[in-house]
Amino acid sequence: MNKINLPQAAKLTSPNPVSVVCTMKPDGSTNLATVSWWTYLSFNPNMIAYAMAKTSYSGEMVRNTKKVILTIPGAEIADAVMGCGSTTGRNMDKAEKFGIELAEIEGNSIKIPFHSRVAIQCSLKEYYEVGNHYLYICNVEQVYGNDAEEALFAWNGYSQLRPAK
Numbered sequence: 044m045n046k047i048n049l050p051q052a053a054k055l056t057s058p059n060p061v062s063v064v065c066t067m068k069p070d071g072s073t074n075l076a077t078v079s080w081w082t083y084l085s086f087n088p089n090m091i092a093y094a095m096a097k098t099s100y101s102g103e104m105v106r107n108t109k110k111v112i113l114t115i116p117g118a119e120i121a122d123a124v125m126g127c128g129s130t131t132g133r134n135m136d137k138a139e140k141f142g143i144e145l146a147e148i149e150g151n152s153i154k155i156p157f158h159s160r161v162a163i164q165c166s167l168k169e170y171y172e173v174g175n176h177y178l179y180i181c182n183v184e185q186v187y188g189n190d191a192e193e194a195l196f197a198w199n200g201y202s203q204l205r206p207a208k
């Protein structure tokens with residue numbers, strides 16, 4: 044074994060998961076941000092967790108509204124998902140900028156990318172400071188799936204987004 048740094052370890056563990064975190068902005072529109080680190084936490088009750096940099100606009104939104112939908116994007120929107128991971132929604136509508144078609148979820152004002160394999164609708168339970176990130180612990184309210192969409196994964200660390208097969 045050789046000594047390596049964590050980003051190098053992330054390359055060795057590729058493919059890594061990719062999600063799009065959907066939150067509501069003050070004007071009612073949806074912000075989309077690419078997040079690789081998330082996990083199932085508990086199946087009774089259903090809970091998930093994800094972590095985002097303290098500076099992220101999405102973090103500010105979920106801490107304010109306590110609502111978030113974590114989605115697994117479909118392969119068709121790979122380039123747009125990379126775009127959502129390299130820009131902030133603070134002064135921009137990412138769905139419009141990257142041409143992401145949005146879909147509504149019943150009874151929810153947060154929209155999701157139409158091309159999603161899974162959508163996990165959550166309420167924020169609590170969050171913890173972890174270095175330069177916050178770890179968000181969420182209660183799952185509803186889960187949606189569409190196996191016709193092929194899930195995206197991050198390859199070569201986080202530099203490429205494509206399916207696992």
Ligand SMILES: Cc1cc2nc3c(=O)[nH]c(=O)nc-3n(C[C@H](O)[C@H](O)[C@H](O)COP(=O)(O)O)c2cc1C
Nearest residue numbers: 076077078079080095096099100101128130131132
């Ligand atoms: C493939 C990929 C994976 C990413 N994973 C994470 C992550 O797990 N946590 C995080 O804080 N940012 C992650 N990012 C970066 C955020 O998406 C980026 O900081 C984005 O600008 C945040 O947008 P916002 O300010 O609108 O919330 C990732 C970016 C890419 C391209």
